[in-house]
Amino acid sequence: MKVAIGIDVGGTAIKGGLVSSKGAVLEKDTIPTQAERGVKHVIERTVSLIQALEKTESADSVNAMALGVGVPGFIRRRQGLVVSSPNLEGWVDVPVVAMLEKATNRQVILDNDANNAALGEYVCGAGQGVRSMVMLTLGTGVGSGLILDGKLWRGANECGGELGHTIVQPDGRRCGCGQSGCLEAYASAESTARRTEELIRQGEASVLKGVLDRGEAITAKMVVDAARTEDALACRIWEDTCRYLALACINVQHTLNPECIVFAGGMSTAGDFLREPVARTVRKLHAERFGMPPEVRIAELGSDAGFIGAALSALRGE
Amino acid sequence: MKVAIGIDVGGTAIKGGLVSSKGAVLEKDTIPTQAERGVKHVIERTVSLIQALEKTESADSVNAMALGVGVPGFIRRRQGLVVSSPNLEGWVDVPVVAMLEKATNRQVILDNDANNAALGEYVCGAGQGVRSMVMLTLGTGVGSGLILDGKLWRGANECGGELGHTIVQPDGRRCGCGQSGCLEAYASAESTARRTEELIRQGEASVLKGVLDRGEAITAKMVVDAARTEDALACRIWEDTCRYLALACINVQHTLNPECIVFAGGMSTAGDFLREPVARTVRKLHAERFGMPPEVRIAELGSDAGFIGAALSALRGE
Numbered sequence: 088m089k090v091a092i093g094i095d096v097g098g099t100a101i102k103g104g105l106v107s108s109k110g111a112v113l114e115k116d117t118i119p120t121q122a123e124r125g126v127k128h129v130i131e132r133t134v135s136l137i138q139a140l141e142k143t144e145s146a147d148s149v150n151a152m153a154l155g156v157g158v159p160g161f162i163r164r165r166q167g168l169v170v171s172s173p174n175l176e177g178w179v180d181v182p183v184v185a186m187l188e189k190a191t192n193r194q195v196i197l198d199n200d201a202n203n204a205a206l207g208e209y210v211c212g213a214g215q216g217v218r219s220m221v222m223l224t225l226g227t228g229v230g231s232g233l234i235l236d237g238k239l240w241r242g243a244n245e246c247g248g249e250l251g252h253t254i255v256q257p258d259g260r261r262c263g264c265g266q267s268g269c270l271e272a273y274a275s276a277e278s279t280a281r282r283t284e285e286l287i288r289q290g291e292a293s294v295l296k297g298v299l300d301r302g303e304a305i306t307a308k309m310v311v312d313a314a315r316t317e318d319a320l321a322c323r324i325w326e327d328t329c330r331y332l333a334l335a336c337i338n339v340q341h342t343l344n345p346e347c348i349v350f351a352g353g354m355s356t357a358g359d360f361l362r363e364p365v366a367r368t369v370r371k372l373h374a375e376r377f378g379m380p381p382e383v384r385i386a387e388l389g390s391d392a393g394f395i396g397a398a399l400s401a402l403r404g405e
Numbered sequence: 406m407k408v409a410i411g412i413d414v415g416g417t418a419i420k421g422g423l424v425s426s427k428g429a430v431l432e433k434d435t436i437p438t439q440a441e442r443g444v445k446h447v448i449e450r451t452v453s454l455i456q457a458l459e460k461t462e463s464a465d466s467v468n469a470m471a472l473g474v475g476v477p478g479f480i481r482r483r484q485g486l487v488v489s490s491p492n493l494e495g496w497v498d499v500p501v502v503a504m505l506e507k508a509t510n511r512q513v514i515l516d517n518d519a520n521n522a523a524l525g526e527y528v529c530g531a532g533q534g535v536r537s538m539v540m541l542t543l544g545t546g547v548g549s550g551l552i553l554d555g556k557l558w559r560g561a562n563e564c565g566g567e568l569g570h571t572i573v574q575p576d577g578r579r580c581g582c583g584q585s586g587c588l589e590a591y592a593s594a595e596s597t598a599r600r601t602e603e604l605i606r607q608g609e610a611s612v613l614k615g616v617l618d619r620g621e622a623i624t625a626k627m628v629v630d631a632a633r634t635e636d637a638l639a640c641r642i643w644e645d646t647c648r649y650l651a652l653a654c655i656n657v658q659h660t661l662n663p664e665c666i667v668f669a670g671g672m673s674t675a676g677d678f679l680r681e682p683v684a685r686t687v688r689k690l691h692a693e694r695f696g697m698p699p700e701v702r703i704a705e706l707g708s709d710a711g712f713i714g715a716a717l718s719a720l721r722g723e
Contacts, residue, residue: 171694217561218561219560219561233660233661235558240553240661242537242661242663243536243537243662243663243664243699244662244696244697245662246658246659246662246695246696247659247660247661248660248662249659249660249695250660252659252692252695253655254655254656254690255572256575257573257574257648262692264692264694264695265692265693265694266655266690266691266692267690330575334572334575337572337584338656339660340564340565341564341565341567341568341569341570341571342551342565342566342567342568342571342657342660342661343558343560343565343660344559344560344561344562344563344566344567345560345561346561372585373584374570374580374582374583374584375583376489376582376583377564377567377582378562379562381561
């Protein structure tokens with residue numbers, strides 16, 4: 088059995104595991120990132136997690152294990168570099184591959200977290216059995232990964248698969264990236280929460296007003312819960328989120344025509360409450376003559392997808 | 406030298422040629438389609454063009470030539486079927502491959518015209534030397550073809566590469582396809598002309614009013630010429646066309662990150678008058694952090710691209 092170590096460095100937690108080539112998780116562990124303590128500290132913590140995994144019983148039988156690592160943000164994969172990361176402060180041009188190869192004496196394969204998660208879901212999650220799949224990860228931002236003919240498509244300069252920054256509303260809401268009207272500015276968990284807050288502050292009624300009155304922040308989960316109880320404002324916001332996701336699905340369909348589109352990330356835990364309105368709006372806005380719209384699925388691996396995909400990426404040597 | 410016959414069946418003309426595997430055109434010919442006389446007639450005309458090409462001097466030295474055919478519209482390539490065609494009335498579920506194979510005793514490879522044109526430009530036109538390219542053909546509609554890692558990407562059900570029907574303006578102009586806000590509804594030659602007519606009929610001043618007064622139709626070329634002479638309305642319309650094309654380029658970049666985007670079709674003859682404002686708007690709307698936006702190029706093969714690509718497709722056996 089071929090096994091690799093997969094690591095997913097996130098803004099709050101570093102997750103890792105030993106993963107077989109079919110995506111079976113033999114061991115896994117999670118430690119806090121402590122990102123505020125700087126790059127070197129996070130790398131040291133990552134190395135300690137790798138060493139802990141190397142000492143597990145499952146690792147015993149395996150000689151040379153490949154090591155795959157995922158980091159959120161802009162990566163130059165071929166140079167082994169994290170160019171910048173919105174969730175890891177101070178990470179600018181960090182030579183992650185060189186640092187980890189020196190510390191672990193293993194060959195390290197680096198990718199961004201969204202690509203790894205897509206590969207994980209493709210091999211052993213919601214994308215099993217298809218040859219082409221687009222994944223949208225709905226969290227603080229909107230990450231994405233494209234699997235075309237069984238392989239990750241990264242683009243000429245590794246800038247592809249950033250569907251969160253396709254423009255779905257010309258001159259629309261300002262996005263954190265600097266553009267206006269990005270999908271991420273409407274359909275991330277963060278935007279869903281912020282749009283709700285904005286309208287409540289503008290005087291709209293909602294059961295969620297109490298949250299703001301207590302000085303707390305509204306979360307996307309609160310919006311979903313309020314929409315489930317038919318709070319009018321939450322329903323409207325949620326409808327908007329789903330509508331923009333439907334527009335993104337239609338554009339993906341006309342561009343790539345994948346076999347399925349998978350929603351992942353925190354907001355995808357809404358399950359059918361997300362999937363059904365998106366699929367309904369796709370059917371409504373998508374012209375019949377183009378045939379069936381793509382199937383919308385919910386991710387299956389949860390927050391393990393990142394390290395599973397990182398390990399698979401290392402095993403594939405891609 | 407490997408040579409194939411390439412045929413491009415258009416709404417007004419059938420073009421064909423003998424083409425080498427490097428895209429050199431050894432012979433070529435064009436005949437009127439006479440589409441109004443029905444499917445059978447057009448197929449007979451196509452066969453006569455093929456036979457004429459077979460009798461040319463260049464064909465003499467070649468024994469078994471592959472035959473590639475392009476038709477505008479919705480194709481089921483694997484079944485050899487033209488499902489429907491906006492430019493060829495009455496073409497519904499036409500088994501083009503079976504009909505032509507019977508008449509010519511050759512193996513026939515069918516694709517849609519936009520895919521063939523993209524392949525032609527990729528091999529021996531504006532896309533030479535790259536590995537990934539997106540082509541947008543700006544004519545009556547907006548056709549497109551995607552070359553990813555040197556191969557045409559058609560999608561799971563051959564419905565991909567229809568960028569003309571990505572939605573660039575939610576709830577926007579009605580498109581011929583039945584959707585609203587499609588790129589085609591703003592950035593085709595046809596839409597550019599119609600949007601100008603609409604505003605003149607609503608009372609806006611323009612040097613092009615005289616065309617309507619004479620009972621004639623405005624063309625995209627007239628709009629371009631009027632914009633070159635700084636007619637205010639024509640400038641506004643052209644700016645809008647270029648802005649929607651820029652939005653499409655940005656969305657292509659964030660999705661696929663190709664090495665270049667090629668504009669083809671009648672409206673691309675505007676050359677730098679099209680390329681420069683689109684490239685400028687891309688630079689303006691595209692966030693710096695994503696690196697360089699893709700290069701925008703103008704197609705080089707003109708209306709020969711379709712039959713050249715059809716022949717290349719047959720030679721590649723794709």
